[in-house]
Amino acid sequence: MTQQSPDPLLRPDRAPSLSGIERAAEKVAALLPQTPLLPLEVDGETIWCKAECLQPVGAFKIRGAWHRLTDLTDEQRAAGVVGVSSGNHAQGVAWAARRLGIKATIVMPSNAPALKLAATRKLGAEVVLYDRVTESRDAVAAKLIAESGRTLVHAYGDPWIIEGQGTAGIEARAQLAERGIEGPDKVVACCGGGGLTSGLALALPDAEIVAVEPEGWDDVTRSLAAGEILAVEDLAYPTECDALQTPVTYPINFAVMQARGVRGVVVTREEVRDAIRLAFERLHLVLEPGGAAALAAVIAGKVAPGKATLVTLSGGNVDPQKYAEILAGY
Numbered sequence: 001m002t003q004q005s006p007d008p009l010l011r012p013d014r015a016p017s018l019s020g021i022e023r024a025a026e027k028v029a030a031l032l033p034q035t036p037l038l039p040l041e042v043d044g045e046t047i048w049c050k051a052e053c054l055q056p057v058g059a060f061k062i063r064g065a066w067h068r069l070t071d072l073t074d075e076q077r078a079a080g081v082v083g084v085s086s087g088n089h090a091q092g093v094a095w096a097a098r099r100l101g102i103k104a105t106i107v108m109p110s111n112a113p114a115l116k117l118a119a120t121r122k123l124g125a126e127v128v129l130y131d132r133v134t135e136s137r138d139a140v141a142a143k144l145i146a147e148s149g150r151t152l153v154h155a156y157g158d159p160w161i162i163e164g165q166g167t168a169g170i171e172a173r174a175q176l177a178e179r180g181i182e183g184p185d186k187v188v189a190c191c192g193g194g195g196l197t198s199g200l201a202l203a204l205p206d207a208e209i210v211a212v213e214p215e216g217w218d219d220v221t222r223s224l225a226a227g228e229i230l231a232v233e234d235l236a237y238p239t240e241c242d243a244l245q246t247p248v249t250y251p252i253n254f255a256v257m258q259a260r261g262v263r264g265v266v267v268t269r270e271e272v273r274d275a276i277r278l279a280f281e282r283l284h285l286v287l288e289p290g291g292a293a294a295l296a297a298v299i300a301g302k303v304a305p306g307k308a309t310l311v312t313l314s315g316g317n318v319d320p321q322k323y324a325e326i327l328a329g330y
Helices: 018-031 063-070 073-077 087-101 114-122 137-148 158-178 194-201 219-226 251-259 268-283 288-301 320-328
Strands: 037-042 043-051 081-084 103-111 127-130 152-155 188-189 206-216 263-267 309-313
Touching: 018 063, 018 127, 018 158, 018 194, 037 158, 037 268, 043 158, 043 268, 063 087, 063 152, 063 158, 063 309, 081 087, 081 137, 081 188, 081 263, 081 320, 087 114, 103 137, 114 127, 114 152, 127 137, 127 188, 137 152, 158 251, 158 309, 188 194, 194 206, 194 251, 194 309, 206 219, 219 251, 219 263, 263 288, 263 320
Parallel strands: 043 309, 081 103, 081 152, 103 127, 188 206, 188 309, 206 263
Antiparallel strands: 037 043
């Protein structure tokens, strides 16, 4: 029988909290510079784009990974960690693990972008591949953990991960305040399993939260509308938003999103591509498809900007050939 830690902050079954996000924010601020908050005019309204694509691993995932791994016990650090990821969380965990001297194994889909697989391995993590359609990454990870005694660092269904991702909201609020702007009053977030969305919902309790998913992978949107957790209906549905290809959200994420009245929006392949081109042309930023989903929802008119709208540009890890194809408008 596993003995629970006497410290409630270290219990894996605890609920994420605003105080936990504030604690995580102190850790992240001591490690990383703030990512830029860039103004962008859309239909006469200014939105504020949080450029998480400029993180050391090219995505916001470094936040949650650092918060989780720095809270491991000495015994857990010695044993190592197992992560599950389509690529960005993998790099976040691998980066944090290398800096802390922790062994990391990441369960990744065999069809993950080559860039993300190579980057994860380059950071020193062992990669174990699985088939996204026929295998469960959680089952593969559970087997590895049973054999090795390592600690699971889930991509979104984890209180530390949720709190760590929420630190982007703490940063953005402070950056707006420096400009004399109160807010944000609305947050538009790229959403896969809901780690970032639920983290921002806790970090910014007065803001309206909108979760944006790609078509075919809209389980969070459907779950919030139905009032119960629903899985992706077709795991073979094609999408360029590999970062948002999660089969089902977790109760820990869903509970936060449901309690905060989060609503979901779905964007198409072409809307995402339009957002990638806009970010290149007007913000001079490289976004991967999954990292452009929230911006796509705004420029497509599916989410109306508020007085101070925060939009997450959550990742920029895209294979060069795919990026060139998108920019060329193929």
